[in-house]
Amino acid sequence: MAMADEHPVRKPNKPFYFNTSENLLRIGRQKAISVFELWQALQTCPDDSIFQHTFRTLQDHHFIRQGFSNDFAHWCLSACNEPVLAEQLASVDVREFTDVQGLRRRMVGIVDEFLQQHPQSGTKLAHEPFYFCAASIVVLPTQFAPDTLPGFVDGLRHVSLHSIHHHFIEARLRLHRMSNDFSNWLEQEVGLTQAAESIERIDIYTNTMEGVRHQIATIVEQALN
Amino acid sequence: MKTEEQRATIADSAAGSRTEAPVAENRGGIVAPDAIPAEPGRAKTRPLPASVLTPPPPAPSPRLDDYRDIIGQAQVDGLRFLARDLKGKSIKMVNSTAVGGGVAEMLNRLVPLLSELEVPTHWDVITGGNDFFEVTKAFHNALHGSSYELTKSAQEIFLMYNEQNRERLQFEEEMVVIHDPQPVGLIRSRDKTPASWVWRCHIDLSNPDARVWEFLRPFVEQYDAAIFSSQSFARQLPIPQYLFYPCIDPLSEKNKELPDSVVQKVCDEFGIDRSRPIVTQVSRFDRLKDPVGVVHAYKLAKKYVDCQLVLAGGGASDDPEGAAVLQEVKEAAGNDPDIIILDLPPWCAFEINAIQRASTIVVQKSLKEGFGLTVTEALWKGKPTVAGAVGGIPNQIIHQLTGVLVHSVEGCAFQIRYLLTHPDFAKRIGASGREHVKENFLMTTNVKRWLLLFRILEEAKARGAAR
Numbered sequence: 001m002a003m004a005d006e007h008p009v010r011k012p013n014k015p016f017y018f019n020t021s022e023n024l025l026r027i028g029r030q031k032a033i034s035v036f037e038l039w040q041a042l043q044t045c046p047d048d049s050i051f052q053h054t055f056r057t058l059q060d061h062h063f064i065r066q067g068f069s070n071d072f073a074h075w076c077l078s079a080c081n082e083p084v085l086a087e088q089l090a091s092v093d094v095r096e097f098t099d100v101q102g103l104r105r106r107m108v109g110i111v112d113e114f115l116q117q118h119p120q121s122g123t124k125l126a127h128e129p130f131y132f133c134a135a136s137i138v139v140l141p142t143q144f145a146p147d148t149l150p151g152f153v154d155g156l157r158h159v160s161l162h163s164i165h166h167h168f169i170e171a172r173l174r175l176h177r178m179s180n181d182f183s184n185w186l187e188q189e190v191g192l193t194q195a196a197e198s199i200e201r202i203d204i205y206t207n208t209m210e211g212v213r214h215q216i217a218t219i220v221e222q223a224l225n
Numbered sequence: 226m227k228t229e230e231q232r233a234t235i236a237d238s239a240a241g242s243r244t245e246a247p248v249a250e251n252r253g254g255i256v257a258p259d260a261i262p263a264e265p266g267r268a269k270t271r272p273l274p275a276s277v278l279t280p281p282p283p284a285p286s287p288r289l290d291d292y293r294d295i296i297g298q299a300q301v302d303g304l305r306f307l308a309r310d311l312k313g314k315s316i317k318m319v320n321s322t323a324v325g326g327g328v329a330e331m332l333n334r335l336v337p338l339l340s341e342l343e344v345p346t347h348w349d350v351i352t353g354g355n356d357f358f359e360v361t362k363a364f365h366n367a368l369h370g371s372s373y374e375l376t377k378s379a380q381e382i383f384l385m386y387n388e389q390n391r392e393r394l395q396f397e398e399e400m401v402v403i404h405d406p407q408p409v410g411l412i413r414s415r416d417k418t419p420a421s422w423v424w425r426c427h428i429d430l431s432n433p434d435a436r437v438w439e440f441l442r443p444f445v446e447q448y449d450a451a452i453f454s455s456q457s458f459a460r461q462l463p464i465p466q467y468l469f470y471p472c473i474d475p476l477s478e479k480n481k482e483l484p485d486s487v488v489q490k491v492c493d494e495f496g497i498d499r500s501r502p503i504v505t506q507v508s509r510f511d512r513l514k515d516p517v518g519v520v521h522a523y524k525l526a527k528k529y530v531d532c533q534l535v536l537a538g539g540g541a542s543d544d545p546e547g548a549a550v551l552q553e554v555k556e557a558a559g560n561d562p563d564i565i566i567l568d569l570p571p572w573c574a575f576e577i578n579a580i581q582r583a584s585t586i587v588v589q590k591s592l593k594e595g596f597g598l599t600v601t602e603a604l605w606k607g608k609p610t611v612a613g614a615v616g617g618i619p620n621q622i623i624h625q626l627t628g629v630l631v632h633s634v635e636g637c638a639f640q641i642r643y644l645l646t647h648p649d650f651a652k653r654i655g656a657s658g659r660e661h662v663k664e665n666f667l668m669t670t671n672v673k674r675w676l677l678l679f680r681i682l683e684e685a686k687a688r689g690a691a692r
Binding site: 061078140 | 297298299300302303453456457465466468623627630657660661664674680681
């Protein structure tokens with residue numbers, strides 16, 4: 001719940017430009033048929049493969065409230081029957097990372113530690129291979145570029161969920177800081193520091209993306225009122 | 226219009242029971258299923274109502290705005306934004322058939338939508354003699370894994386017709402898309418055009434006959450990009466490979482929303498009792514769809530929960546193997562009056578839609594599958610779906626989240642029991658399944674993928690020209 005901001009709301013100096021991003025999936029050259037091969041491929045696959053199977057897949061499965069976090073965790077459970085490793089990989093919150101390299105290191109580290117503790121699990125064949133993919137991304141403008149808070153809430157309620165994902169989740173890779181485009185704008189342009197912090201704390205793993213949209217709008221409306 | 230005599234022949238043939246069909250009481254043009262005397266130990270195919278005996282007229286193609294209520298204004302606007310920078314640039318699609326088959330069905334919807342977005346899209350169909358299509362049919366089977374003796378004569382026939390079509394067709398568009406292996410040799414026209422060339426492969430190349438693939442591969446490698454329907458269908462190639470899932474049209478007869486009264490009417494016509502749970506599999510009578518396994522799973526589940534089983538399919542009237550499978554299904558079904566077997570003509574999309582909507586659970590217990598569009602259709606209707614973990618089905622069903630995957634008759638039976646006795650869970654995975662389809666497997670998503678690919682290739686071309 002947002003608390004009342006201590007600073008007065010000011011008129012933004014610049015509008016919030018709602019963009020959206022669309023992606024086309026490329027089939028990569030690497031695949032893994034065991035946990036050991038996953039560990040190997042995680043170290044050498046392109047950055048955009050790591051991005052695809054963590055950040056991007058959250059968007060592809062935005063309607064699931066629980067039980068889905070990233071493709072690596074899902075594969076370890078469904079194809080390798082390794083629930084411990086799956087839980088550990090699933091616990092990684094992509095929003096803790098402002099670059100893909102950091103996320104890659106965390107994933108590799110988890111699998112590495114698991115293989116040391118469970119060496120017999122490393123070469124057990126999975127039911128189906130893990131195919132590494134990557135996305136070609138095209139960022140597009142939308143018709144929404146509000147320069148008022150009510151206009152911002154209106155845009156928030158009307159843009160696609162891809163736009164919400166673009167500004168709320170992928171943004172930290174662009175900003176290279178633990179924030180998102182919405183919080184950034186609300187804090188810097190409008191002075192809504194606490195609302196910005198509340199938005200940043202929204203749990204994306206127990207919400208659908210539609211739920212995230214609703215929570216952001218509610219926080220801003222409460223700040224407005 | 227067909228004569229009554231022709232209609233009767235179709236009815237008998239479609240029901241796959243020309244010699245067995247008893248004289249049934251006719252109630253207002255509908256043959257009453259309860260009027261059929263059961264043969265001891267073997268189920269009957271339900272007779273078809275008169276309304277399905279002739280094909281309906283083709284429905285007009287939807288406009289982009291018709292999808293607004295389904296995908297939302299923002300998504301429709303997104304398509305227009307994507308198309309804006311491509312305005313005036315054109316696409317050519319080339320395949321081997323104008324009617325019948327999934328590719329033609331998809332192009333029939335895709336081409337008008339792209340053109341409406343002011344990306345003019347032309348669709349050409351290659352021509353060939355019977356000898357050509359015999360060779361390409363054999364190639365198709367070989368690429369799916371059947372063994373095939375690739376003769377010099379077959380290669381010559383393939384190349385000759387590709388050359389003839391190459392001379393006949395003009396390639397003046399900015400992007401040329403060649404669908405499937407039949408016209409793959411048209412790539413030889415590439416040097417005469419500034420276009421980006423894309424090979425769209427709709428078939429599973431995961432285990433091809435090596436000789437046929439090695440014959441085709443040099444052609445494929447000359448394209449700018451290849452597209453596959455699943456990660457597992459792709460090959461190692463030196464060109465970029467993209468993933469385009471097959472898709473369904475939510476406004477087609479097979480998938481459009483239906484009023485409950487219409488669903489009820491169709492169920493009444495087929496003798497399906499909507500007051501009791503309905504478990505349905507829609508598929509051709511084909512061993513790879515395992516309809517006999519579905520009957521066994523239903524029988525195991527029925528020890529614990531009351532339900533009916535509807536097996537709605539076709540292919541038994543024009544395919545000897547289909548007829549044999551239908552007989553096996555009838556024998557497995559025995560005298561159970563709750564097993565409803567429907568051998569439908571291919572134009573019964575509307576009736577299939579109604580039956581899927583009436584179902585409590587949809588099953589697709591395939592042993593081998595391409596992508597499995599019947600699963601997509603069921604998920605789109607929000608139905609809790611139990612399906613074999615084969616082919617493209619795991620792309621659609623995330624186990625326990627958008628449906629349930631099974632690997633055996635026993636597993637299928639258990640999941641039927643579980644879903645029928647846990648309606649909240651069933652409802653939840655049904656709703657997630659529908660969202661998954663909305664995000665990934667609708668025609669509008671397919672339009673978006675083509676626009677994205679076109680933009681990416683145009684940008685790559687521009688970068689190449691700048692260097």
